[in-house]
Every structure is written in C-alpha cells, then in structure tokens.
Amino acid sequence: MAGIYIHIPFCKQACTYCNFHFSTSLSRKADLLNAIVMEMDQRVRSDETIDSVYFGGGTPSLCSSKEIENLLSCLKRKVSFSKEIEITLECNPDDLSGQYLSDILEVGINRLSIGVQSFYDSDLKFMNRAHNSLEAKTCIQNALSAGFDNITIDLIYGSPTTTNDMWLENIQRALGSGIHHLSSYALTVEDKTKLNYDVKLGKVHVNEETAATQFDILLAQLNLYGFEQYEISNFCKEEKYAKHNTSYWQGNSYIGLGPAAHSYDGKKRRWNIANNALYMKGIREASIYWEEEVLTVNDRYNEYIMTGLRTKWGIKTVEISSLFGNDVYEYFQKSFAECAYKDKLLVSEGTITITEHGRFFADAIAASLFKI
Numbered sequence: 001m002a003g004i005y006i007h008i009p010f011c012k013q014a015c016t017y018c019n020f021h022f023s024t025s026l027s028r029k030a031d032l033l034n035a036i037v038m039e040m041d042q043r044v045r046s047d048e049t050i051d052s053v054y055f056g057g058g059t060p061s062l063c064s065s066k067e068i069e070n071l072l073s074c075l076k077r078k079v080s081f082s083k084e085i086e087i088t089l090e091c092n093p094d095d096l097s098g099q100y101l102s103d104i105l106e107v108g109i110n111r112l113s114i115g116v117q118s119f120y121d122s123d124l125k126f127m128n129r130a131h132n133s134l135e136a137k138t139c140i141q142n143a144l145s146a147g148f149d150n151i152t153i154d155l156i157y158g159s160p161t162t163t164n165d166m167w168l169e170n171i172q173r174a175l176g177s178g179i180h181h182l183s184s185y186a187l188t189v190e191d192k193t194k195l196n197y198d199v200k201l202g203k204v205h206v207n208e209e210t211a212a213t214q215f216d217i218l219l220a221q222l223n224l225y226g227f228e229q230y231e232i233s234n235f236c237k238e239e240k241y242a243k244h245n246t247s248y249w250q251g252n253s254y255i256g257l258g259p260a261a262h263s264y265d266g267k268k269r270r271w272n273i274a275n276n277a278l279y280m281k282g283i284r285e286a287s288i289y290w291e292e293e294v295l296t297v298n299d300r301y302n303e304y305i306m307t308g309l310r311t312k313w314g315i316k317t318v319e320i321s322s323l324f325g326n327d328v329y330e331y332f333q334k335s336f337a338e339c340a341y342k343d344k345l346l347v348s349e350g351t352i353t354i355t356e357h358g359r360f361f362a363d364a365i366a367a368s369l370f371k372i
C-alpha cells in the first residue's frame with residue numbers, strides 16, 4: 001500500500017464553488033476524529049510500510065496540532081512509515097499562525113498544501129473564502145520561516161472576477177514566493193453549489209475561453225521560474241513531485257479514512273458515506289458505511305489512459321498489453337489510429353504524451369481512447 005488519506009470534513013464556511021464533503025458545524029469534531037481512529041484500527045493492517053499520509057478535506061488545519069499528533073501516532077502503531085515519508089496537511093491561510101506552523105512541523109507534518117486560490121480580495125470575496133489577501137500573501141513567508149521546505153499552494157483561474165493581468169500577477173507572486181510546487185485549477189461550476197445557483201439565475205457568468213486563455217498564461221510563465229508541468233494541473237521545480245497524488249496517478253493502492261474518503265486496492269474502489277453522523281454511526285455499530293465497486297478490465301484501462309495522459313510520464317503501449325491483455329491492446333491501437341486529436345499527441349519510443357498545446361483538452365483526448 002502506497003499511502004493513507006485522512007478526510008477532515010470541517011470548514012469555517014462554504015466556498016461558493018465547492019462540492020466536497022464538509023460541515024461548517026465543528027461541534028462533533030472530537031467524536032469524528034475518534035471514529036477515524038476506530039476506522040484506522042479496523043482497516044489498516046500492521047505489516048505495511050507507507051510512503052505518504054495526506055490530510056485532506058474540508059480544512060484539516062482546523063485540527064489542533066495535538067489532534068494531528070494523535071492521528072499520526074495511532075497510525076504509527078498500525079504501519080511503518082518509510083524513511084522518506086511525505087506527510088501533507090491541507091490548510092487555509094487564515095489558520096497559519098507562526099505558533100501553529102511550528103507545532104504542526106514538530107508533530108511530523110513535512111509538507112503543506114495551502115489553499116491560497118488568489119492574492120486579490122475581490123476574487124476571495126467572490127469565492128467566499130475565509131481568508132483575505134494579506135493572509136494569502138503572508139502565509140507562505142510564515143511557513144518558510146517556520147522551517148517548511150516543501151510547500152504547495154492552490155490557485156484558481158477563470159473566475160469572472162479575475163482579469164488576465166490579475167492572473168499574471170497571481171502566478172508571478174506564487175512562483176516567485178519560494179514554494180516548489182503549485183496546483184492550479186479552472187473555476188468549475190459544480191452541482192449543488194452557490195456558484196451553480198448564481199449561474200442558473202444569470203447573476204454570474206463563467207467563461208471557458210477566459211479559463212483557456214489564463215491556462216495558457218500560466219504555462220507561458222512556468223519556464224521563467226524553473227517550474228515544469230508534470231500533471232495537467234500540477235507544477236513543480238527541482239522534481240518536487242507530490243508523492244501522494246503521483247501515487248494515485250500511477251494506479252497504486254491506498255486507504256482513505258473518514259467520511260467521503262475513497263480507497264483503492266488495485267481491483268476495487270470503495271467510498272465511505274459522505275455524511276458525518278451516518279459515518280460515525282456506521283463505525284460505532286460496525287454496520288456498512290461504505291459502497292464499493294469492482295473495476296472491470298475496461299474500467300482499469302480507461303483510468304490508466306485518463307491518468308497517464310494527464311502526466312508527463314504518459315501511457316506506455318507495452319503496459320497496455322501486459323496490464324489489460326491483447327483484446328484491449330488491439331482496441332487501443334484501433335482507437336489511437338482513428339483518434340481525432342493526433343496532432344495533440346506525441347509518440348516516442350512506445351510512450352504517448354500530450355503536447356503542451358493539447359493539455360487543456362486532456363480529458364477529451366483521453367475520452368476518445370476509452371473502451372466502453
């Protein structure tokens with residue numbers, strides 16, 4: 001098993017675009033963390049070595065350093081941590097006081113993923129983020145000063161509040177701030193979000209062309225700052241690839257703990273119920289609190305194509321036949337020959353990757369090779 005994901009389903013307030021699972025009531029945080037420890041006891045085997053732990057959410061930085069320490073020490077009783085283990089905490093800028101940063105470093109967090117999103121108050125207000133532009137600007141320096149040398153931040157492009165000049169300023173500030181990793185996503189309109197509601201009412205317009213232009217602006221800046229794009233939405237310098245997420249993209253197995261957390265064992269996907277009360281009840285009563293599906297060969301092939309094409313490592317034709325058999329390999333060859341996006345693909349020594357120009361269309365390119 002490559003890694004453990006721990007979902008902390010609490011946030012201070014709901015961002016307008018977010019459809020992740022979280023609650024803005026923290027009253028049962030302690031009970032929920034206890035339930036996660038119980039799930040850990042039930043599901044994590046003791047003879048494994050893991051390479052990564054990822055606290056995601058929600059907002060894991062709403063946990064105290066003591067709570068994080070407790071989760072990590074319970075985990076350490078179940079598995080061995082590899083020497084080079086990556087332990088990431090997703091956090092929001094407004095939670096990162098100097099004392100908190102020192103405390104979480106002390107208890108073992110060695111990588112921060114900070115949800116900056118923008119350095120402009122107008123963007124942050126539109127997104128209903130809990131932090132302001134000053135906190136967005138100071139948190140990175142504070143984290144570096146506290147001793148973190150592995151920091152990634154998230155930035156969102158394509159918001160109707162973000163002009164191209166603002167976006168350029170956001171990128172330059174981020175890439176020049178001393179961080180080694182950036183994740184950047186287009187603002188997307190998800191179901192059951194305030195953004196979706198406002199778009200339907202015609203109060204807000206989210207424009208895909210703006211997003212495409214701003215994605216190009218981002219790509220044009222990377223080289224200037226020594227960053228490479230190693231996944232469609234992920235960029236790093238000095239090969240500081242995100243170990244945990246790279247392991248997902250390479251199809252390795254992992255266990256997800258907590259409500260709404262997903263797990264994968266190479267054959268099955270499992271996802272816990274996205275409801276804090278029902279999750280805790282399920283754990284307490286040892287009843288079923290998850291669903292799972294056994295992946296077919298086609299499912300696994302489609303995932304291989306999708307995740308492989310999104311990374312700089314691409315897909316390898318030799319792996320398609322060895323992993324999925326001759327029938328799938330023949331299907332792949334036929335669909336590749338007929339693929340309408342050939343001009344956006346590079347083929348070299350049996351490896352297929354997407355050209356820089358084609359990267360914005362990665363999902364459509366992958367879908368053209370899917371086997372249904």
Ligand code: SF4
Binds near residue numbers: 014019
């Ligand atoms: S802080 Fe993160 S998880 Fe929470 S509402 Fe905002 S985007 Fe969603």
